[in-house]
Amino acid sequence: xxxxxxxxxxxxxxxxxxxxxxxxxxxxxxxxxxxxxxxxxxxxxxxxxxxxxxxxxxxxxxxxxxxxxxxxxxxxxxxxxxx
Numbered sequence: 001x002x003x004x005x006x007x008x009x010x011x012x013x014x015x016x017x018x019x020x021x022x023x024x025x026x027x028x029x030x031x032x033x034x035x036x037x038x039x040x041x042x043x044x045x046x047x048x049x050x051x052x053x054x055x056x057x058x059x060x061x062x063x064x065x066x067x068x069x070x071x072x073x074x075x076x077x078x079x080x081x082x083x
Contacts, residue, residue, distance in 0.1 A: 051076055
C-alpha cells in the first residue's frame with residue numbers, strides 16, 4: 001500500500017463507484033443517486049474503522065498504540081473543519 005498515494009486510491013474508488021452528481025436526467029440521476037448512497041456507506045465504514053482504532057487503543061500504555069489512538073481521535077474531532 002505504501003506505493004500508492006491518496007490520489008491514486010481516490011481515483012480507483014471514484015471509478016469503481018461511478019458518478020454521483022445529478023444532471024437532471026431521471027435515468028442517469030437514479031443511478032447516480034444509488035452511487036451516492038454507496039459512497040456514503042463506504043465513508044461510514046471507513047470512519048467506523050478509524051473510530052475503532054481510537055476505541056481499542058485509547059488506554060494503551062504502548063507508544064505506538066497511543067499515537068494511533070490520538071491521531072484517530074483528532075481526525076474524527078476535526079472532520080467538520082476538513083470538509
